[in-house]
Amino acid sequence: MILPIYGYGEPVLRKVGENIHKDYTNLQELIANMFETMYNAYGVGLAAPQIGLPIRLFVIDTTPFAEGGDVSKEEATELNGFKKVFINAKILKEEGDVWGFNEGCLSIPDVREDVFRHDKITIEYYDENFTKITEEYDGLRARVIQHEYDHIDGVLFTDHLSTLKKKLIGKKLQNIMDGKARPDYKMKFANKKGR
Secondary structure (H helix, E strand, O other): OOOOOOOOOHHHHHHHOOOOOOOOOOHHHHHHHHHHHHOOOOOEEEEEHHHOOOOOOOEEHHHHHHOOOOOOHHHHHHHHHEEEEEEEEEEEEEEEEEEEEEEEOOOOEEEEEEEOOOOEEEEEEOOOOOOOOOOOOEEHHHHHHHHHHHHHOOOOOOHHOHHHHHHHHHHHHHHHHHOOOOOOOOOOOOOOOOO
16 A cells, blocks of 8 residues: 655654564554555655554665665675664674765655765664574665665755755745645655644
8 A cells, every 4th residue: 555655844754763662553464565665656765654663674775776876896796675663773883984875855855965984884673574684785785774774863865964055955944835746756744734
């Protein structure tokens, strides 16, 4: 089932997510719905707060980066089919060079800005079967994970921008809150009347 994506200004996007247990109600259905919602919006990641749930759960599939042709052959191999579920994730380490990449967010349509993040992460999480895993990732895979991880900590990519950049996109952010954004997927807006 395709769910509405909560837009910038919705309070749930600022909440630190709660850990969940393996008996969380309809967990497998929720995960399936999140992937379906993400694919419908042409995203590469989606966190539970973006569908109104303040829990520590996010899904990613970096295949579109591999198919886009903007990465090296080696990177494309790593990104193609990299589909994962992260439950109760905890980033243990961020290291390596800090590099910029033009990021966007399904909760903040039509806004893209360069965000600087560490190249390499070590993350501990549970998968959809509640198997505990610790892994290292780098490059775009690490970046997508860091972006979605921010969501479960109540952080948006716009929080990484300079004061000047935030001021420059202020009108766009207000338009999203007011429901004036027109993405081609279902959204729930903070200030829109009759929602």
